[in-house]
Amino acid sequence: MEQDNGHPVAQWLDRATEGIRFGPDRKAVRAELDGHLDDKIQDLQRIFPDLSAWEATQMALSGMGDPEEIGRELAKLHKPWLGYLWRASQITLGVVLAVGVCQIGGWLWTQVTAPNVGGTQDSWAVEIPFSGGTVQAGQYAIQAEGTLCLLEEGDDLGTLEVTWRASSPRFWESPSYNEYWWAEDDQGNVYISRAEGRMSNVLRGLVVDQNGHNRYREVYGPSWRRSGLGWWDDGQVSSVPRDAQWVRLVLDIGEEPITILLEREEDGP
Amino acid sequence: MKRGKLGRRGRIFRNFLLAGVLGALIWTCAGWPVPARWELRRLEREAFLSPHSQFQGSVQVDQREWLVGLTPRWLVMGRQNEFRLWPREGDGPVLAPIPEWATAGREICVVAAGAPQGTASAQLTVEVSHWYASFGGSSSYSSQREDILRSWPWPDSSPEYRSETVTLEGEPMEEGAFQFVLGEEEMRGTGDYIWRHVEEWGLYQGYYQISPINCRLTAVFYDESGRELDRAELQNAEAWER
Numbered sequence: 001m002e003q004d005n006g007h008p009v010a011q012w013l014d015r016a017t018e019g020i021r022f023g024p025d026r027k028a029v030r031a032e033l034d035g036h037l038d039d040k041i042q043d044l045q046r047i048f049p050d051l052s053a054w055e056a057t058q059m060a061l062s063g064m065g066d067p068e069e070i071g072r073e074l075a076k077l078h079k080p081w082l083g084y085l086w087r088a089s090q091i092t093l094g095v096v097l098a099v100g101v102c103q104i105g106g107w108l109w110t111q112v113t114a115p116n117v118g119g120t121q122d123s124w125a126v127e128i129p130f131s132g133g134t135v136q137a138g139q140y141a142i143q144a145e146g147t148l149c150l151l152e153e154g155d156d157l158g159t160l161e162v163t164w165r166a167s168s169p170r171f172w173e174s175p176s177y178n179e180y181w182w183a184e185d186d187q188g189n190v191y192i193s194r195a196e197g198r199m200s201n202v203l204r205g206l207v208v209d210q211n212g213h214n215r216y217r218e219v220y221g222p223s224w225r226r227s228g229l230g231w232w233d234d235g236q237v238s239s240v241p242r243d244a245q246w247v248r249l250v251l252d253i254g255e256e257p258i259t260i261l262l263e264r265e266e267d268g269p
Numbered sequence: 270m271k272r273g274k275l276g277r278r279g280r281i282f283r284n285f286l287l288a289g290v291l292g293a294l295i296w297t298c299a300g301w302p303v304p305a306r307w308e309l310r311r312l313e314r315e316a317f318l319s320p321h322s323q324f325q326g327s328v329q330v331d332q333r334e335w336l337v338g339l340t341p342r343w344l345v346m347g348r349q350n351e352f353r354l355w356p357r358e359g360d361g362p363v364l365a366p367i368p369e370w371a372t373a374g375r376e377i378c379v380v381a382a383g384a385p386q387g388t389a390s391a392q393l394t395v396e397v398s399h400w401y402a403s404f405g406g407s408s409s410y411s412s413q414r415e416d417i418l419r420s421w422p423w424p425d426s427s428p429e430y431r432s433e434t435v436t437l438e439g440e441p442m443e444e445g446a447f448q449f450v451l452g453e454e455e456m457r458g459t460g461d462y463i464w465r466h467v468e469e470w471g472l473y474q475g476y477y478q479i480s481p482i483n484c485r486l487t488a489v490f491y492d493e494s495g496r497e498l499d500r501a502e503l504q505n506a507e508a509w510e511r
């Protein structure tokens with residue numbers, strides 16, 4: 001029942017709820033008490049049909065008790081901090097949900113707009129497997145294994161296709177592309193890093209193939225792609241002699257170099 | 270109360286729990302953003318760099334934040350999806366440009382790290398020079414006169430030698446390093462294409478057969494009284510020797 005502020009019911013409700021400091025609670029309790037009073041007035045008018053509306057209201061109000069007393073009890077029951085905390089939890093959840101929706105939306109957008117890159121599979125005349133090893137580099141366990149691939153049967157130089165894998169207890173921290181990997185082999189050849197390869201005056205790593213073409217012995221490290229909780233990627237060591245027995249990958253940027261030895265498993269044709 | 274309906278305390282707990290779980294999920298998806306110092310550590314872990322560098326500070330170039338650290342071997346620079354190592358010679362101060370051409374901001378930023386103890390201020394002198402020839406709408410420039418004479422199709426227009434010197438005051442970074450910003454004001458009057466090379470790592474690290482310009486950067490570190498404490502120099506190999 002809506003009451004104007006001058007009405008005795010409205011005055012009673014105001015006094016009974018003025019101790020509740022959290023606005024939404026005060027409003028809810030006021031509505032509930034109002035409903036009770038309304039029911040009570042209607043009951044009285046049904047039982048005593050001669051009773052005027054004003055008299056029924058007065059009787060109902062006096063039956064409800066002292067509004068100050070009730071107000072004190074209600075204020076004790078409805079602690080304001082609980083109300084504010086509840087409101088804070090709603091706002092926090094709302095903000096987090098909004099950020100989440102934006103995040104997921106952004107991610108979906110990048111998935112939709114990402115170019116679909118398809119790799120091309122080279123066909124090799126000869127493939128010689130190289131068994132790899134695992135090394136601990138900080139938090140990462142890095143594993144590499146390779147296949148020495150020759151384009152033609154008679155080629156004296158091939159490409160060592162290296163498959164890299166990495167895992168870490170911090171599965172959310174992807175290893176990054178590192179252009180400082182270099183390599184060496186059992187014949188004393190050095191395979192320069194990408195960082196070194198960019199220099200115009202680099203002679204290290206230069207080799208002439210059987211056809212008289214200049215080629216570089218160079219290492220192309222992994223860029224790392226997600227695979228389950230770990231990562232993988234393909235890399236290359238270029239211009240490896242077909243009779244190389246081992247190739248050692250080296251990353252020497254910290255206090256101690258990180259090395260992975262790739263050993264020939266069997267003789268190629 | 271309806272059966273199964275949570276009380277207020279229950280709802281508060283539920284809301285905060287949900288917010289916490291979702292927040293952690295979002296933080297993970299966003300790549301665990303953390304303060305700059307920790308971020309550089311993360312970048313170094315991901316690049317297998319151990320031991321970690323000493324954090325020098327962060328530099329804002331065209332709204333991108335580069336984080337700078339120093340190890341005995343490298344000046345480390347990193348930002349999202351980029352990790353670069355500038356080789357350090359000796360244990361003195363080291364000077365390197367931030368590898369970023371801020372086309373929008375037209376700014377070039379150079380960092381001087383490993384400043385000596387007691388450094389109160391630092392100054393950077395940037396000297397660039399090149400040979401230049403123009404005819405009609407075409408122009409050409411190079412660090413070597415012969416290079417222009419060789420490739421230039423108009424033998425009558427002889428190349429002119431141009432040089433420019435700019436002095437910049439260092440802005441201290443968080444941990445004792447300094448940054449120098451070459452802004453639009455300093456670059457005015459000469460073509461952007463000349464200054465663009467100043468922040469090219471390849472210029473100093475031998476990526477060119479013939480350098481497009483000669484460039485020399487000299488940082489001088491001063492104490493409170495203005496006494497010179499040390500200096501660091503960076504230049505492309507053949508510069509200034511001819």
